[in-house]
Amino acid sequence: MKRFSLKWPLIAISSTLAFFLFVVPLYGAATYSFKGNGGKGHSLVNYQWLIHADGFYPSLLTSLKLAVLAGALNLLLMVPTMVYLNLKGQKFKPLVDFLCILPLIIPVVSLAIGAQVAMPEFLQNTEYELVFFFVIIALPYTYRALDTSLQTVALKTLVEASRSLGASWTRTIIRVIVPAIRSGITGALFLTFALSIGEYTITSLLHWETFPTWTVVAAQQNILGAIAISVFSFVGAIVLLTAIALFSKKRVQQVEVEA
Amino acid sequence: MEVVKAHSRVRSSGRGTGVLPLLPFFIFTGFFLIWPVIAVTLRSLHGNKNEWTLANYRPILKAGPYLHAFEVSLKLSIITAVIGSILGAFFAYVIVKYAHGKFGAVIDSISAVFANSGGVPLAFMFVAAFGTEGVVTTVLKNLGWDIYAGHFTIFSFTGVVLVYSFFQIPLMVLVFKPAIAGLRNEWEEASTNLGASQLTYWRRVAIPILTPSFIGAFFLLFAGGFSAYATARALTVGTVPLVPIIIGTLVDGNVISDQANLGDALAVGMIIVATVAMTGYIWAQKRAAKWRAS
Numbered sequence: 001m002k003r004f005s006l007k008w009p010l011i012a013i014s015s016t017l018a019f020f021l022f023v024v025p026l027y028g029a030a031t032y033s034f035k036g037n038g039g040k041g042h043s044l045v046n047y048q049w050l051i052h053a054d055g056f057y058p059s060l061l062t063s064l065k066l067a068v069l070a071g072a073l074n075l076l077l078m079v080p081t082m083v084y085l086n087l088k089g090q091k092f093k094p095l096v097d098f099l100c101i102l103p104l105i106i107p108v109v110s111l112a113i114g115a116q117v118a119m120p121e122f123l124q125n126t127e128y129e130l131v132f133f134f135v136i137i138a139l140p141y142t143y144r145a146l147d148t149s150l151q152t153v154a155l156k157t158l159v160e161a162s163r164s165l166g167a168s169w170t171r172t173i174i175r176v177i178v179p180a181i182r183s184g185i186t187g188a189l190f191l192t193f194a195l196s197i198g199e200y201t202i203t204s205l206l207h208w209e210t211f212p213t214w215t216v217v218a219a220q221q222n223i224l225g226a227i228a229i230s231v232f233s234f235v236g237a238i239v240l241l242t243a244i245a246l247f248s249k250k251r252v253q254q255v256e257v258e259a
Numbered sequence: 260m261e262v263v264k265a266h267s268r269v270r271s272s273g274r275g276t277g278v279l280p281l282l283p284f285f286i287f288t289g290f291f292l293i294w295p296v297i298a299v300t301l302r303s304l305h306g307n308k309n310e311w312t313l314a315n316y317r318p319i320l321k322a323g324p325y326l327h328a329f330e331v332s333l334k335l336s337i338i339t340a341v342i343g344s345i346l347g348a349f350f351a352y353v354i355v356k357y358a359h360g361k362f363g364a365v366i367d368s369i370s371a372v373f374a375n376s377g378g379v380p381l382a383f384m385f386v387a388a389f390g391t392e393g394v395v396t397t398v399l400k401n402l403g404w405d406i407y408a409g410h411f412t413i414f415s416f417t418g419v420v421l422v423y424s425f426f427q428i429p430l431m432v433l434v435f436k437p438a439i440a441g442l443r444n445e446w447e448e449a450s451t452n453l454g455a456s457q458l459t460y461w462r463r464v465a466i467p468i469l470t471p472s473f474i475g476a477f478f479l480l481f482a483g484g485f486s487a488y489a490t491a492r493a494l495t496v497g498t499v500p501l502v503p504i505i506i507g508t509l510v511d512g513n514v515i516s517d518q519a520n521l522g523d524a525l526a527v528g529m530i531i532v533a534t535v536a537m538t539g540y541i542w543a544q545k546r547a548a549k550w551r552a553s
Contacts, residue, residue, distance in 0.1 A: 014353040028388030028395045081284040092281055099288045105537040107486035109503040110526035114295025117302050132291045198378045200489035205510050212379045216493050227387045230380030241368035
C-alpha cells in the first residue's frame with residue numbers, strides 16, 4: 001500500500017511545524033513569565049504580583065459572574081428554540097440558521113458601535129448589558145452544538161412518548177429532552193462561558209472593566225505580570241477543555257458522527 | 260464552526276408550525292443583533308445637525324489615512340487567511356489520517372483553544388516569545404540569527420501576521436477537518452480499482468471535492484482576520500493602522516468635531532467587507548454540502 005509509506009514523513013513534518021508554530025511561542029512565554037526581579041533568575045514573583053495587584057479579584061469576579069449569566073441565558077433561550085425548530089418549526093430553520101451565523105459576519109467592533117447607538121440608557125448604565133452581547137457572540141457555536149446533538153436523538157418519539165404519558169411541555173423538555181442532549185448542552189454552555197470570559201472587544205468599546213480589559217491596563221504597569229496572566233489563562237483553558245474531551249465519551253463519539 | 264449545513268435533515272412532523280414559540284429568539288436577536296446594525300447604519304448617514312448626508316463616508320473613499328487603514332486591514336486578512344488555510348489544511352489532513360481516539364479528541368480541544376485565543380493573552384504571549392528581549396529572540400540570537408537586525412518587530416505588520424497565524428491555522432483545522440473526514444474510503448478504493456494512481460485520485464477526485472470547503476474556510480478565516488480587534492489592540496497600541504483599531508480610537512474620544520459619525524461609517528464599511536466575504540463562505544458551503552448529503 002502506497003499510502004502507508006507517506007505516514008511517518010507526514011507526521012514528522014507536521015509535528016516539526018506544530019512545534020515551531022505553537023509549542024515554541026507558548027514555551028517562550030511560559031519561561032518568560034517565571035523570570036525574577038529585573039529579569040534575573042527564575043521565580044514566582046510575577047504570579048505573586050498578579051494575586052496582589054489592584055483590581056485582580058474584582059475584575060475576575062465580574063468576568064465570572066457575567067460568563068455564568070451568559071451561559072444560563074443562552075441555554076434558557078436556545079434549548080427551547082432548537083427543540084421547537086427540530087420538532088415542528090422546520091420551515092423557520094433557514095431563518096434561524098441565518099440569524100445565528102450573523103454574529104460571525106458582523107464584525108464585533110461594528111456591533112459594539114451599534115450597541116452604543118441603539119441600547120436604551122438604563123441598559124447602557126449597567127455592566128449586565130454585556131451578558132446579552134456575550135449570548136449573541138456565542139450564538140453560532142451554540143446553534144451548531146445543540147443542533148448536532150438534537151439530530152442524533154429520536155426527538156419526535158421521545159416527545160410523543162412523554163406527552164402521551166401525561167407530561168407537560170415544560171416537564172418533557174426538562175426531564176426527557178435535556179438529559180438526552182446533555183452533551184450538546186455541555187458543549188454550548190462551555191463555549192459560551194469560555195467566549196464570555198475572554199471577551200475583550202465589546203467590553204472595552206463599551207468601557208466596562210472585566211478580566212481581559214483589566215489585563216491590558218495592568219500590562220502598562222507590569223508587562224511580566226500580564227504575560228503571567230496570559231500564560232495562566234491559556235494553559236488553564238487547554239487543561240480544562242482537554243479534561244472535558246477526555247471525560248465525556250459521548251462528546252468524542254458525537255464529533256466522529258458529525259464528521 | 261461550520262454553521263451552514265444540513266438545513267432540513269428531519270422532515271416535517273405535523274402541522275403545528277406556529278411562530279409563537281420562536282418569538283423569544285426573534286425578539287432577542289432582533290433587539291441585540293439587528294437593531295444595533297440598523298442603528299449604526301442610520302447614524303452613519305446623518306451629519307452633526309441630524310441631517311441626511313453621505314459626508315461621513317467621504318474620508319474613507321478618498322486617499323488618506325482611512326482608505327489606507329482599509330488597505331492594511333485587507334492585506335493583513337488576505338495574507339493570514341492564505342497562510343492559515345494552506346497550513347491548516349495540511350494539519351487537518353494529517354490529523355484526520357493519523358490521530359484517532361483520545362489523542363484525536365485532545366488535538367481537537369487544543370485546536371479549539373488556540374483558534375479562539377485571538378484575544379489579549381495571545382498578544383502578550385508573543386511579546387514574551389518574540390519581543391526584543393523575548394525568549395525565542397534570545398535563543399535565535401545565540402544561534403546567530405538576530406531577527407531584529409532588519410525591520411522586524413513584533414509590533415509591526417509582520418509581527419501581527421505572525422501572531423494572527425497562530426489562531427488562523429488552528430481555526431482552519433477545526434473548520435476543514437469535517438471536509439477531509441468526509442472523503443469516503445470507497446471513493447479512493449473505486450478510483451484505485453479503476454486503475455488510478457494515488458496522484459490521479461487526488462487530482463481528479465479528492466481535490467475537486469475539497470475545493471468548495473477550502474474556499475469557504477478561506478473566506479471564514481479572511482472575515483475573522485479582518486474583524487479581529489483584541490490581539491492587535493493589545494499588541495500594537497496603534498502602530499499598525501487597522502480599521503478596527505481606528506474605530507476603537509475614535510470611540511475612545513479623540514474625535515475631531517466635524518467627524519463625529521466617522522466611526523459609524525467605518526463600522527458600516529467593515530460590515531460591508533465582511534458581508535462580501537461571508538457571502539462567499541455561504542456559497543462555498545452550499546457547494547460543499549452536495550457531497551455530504553447522504
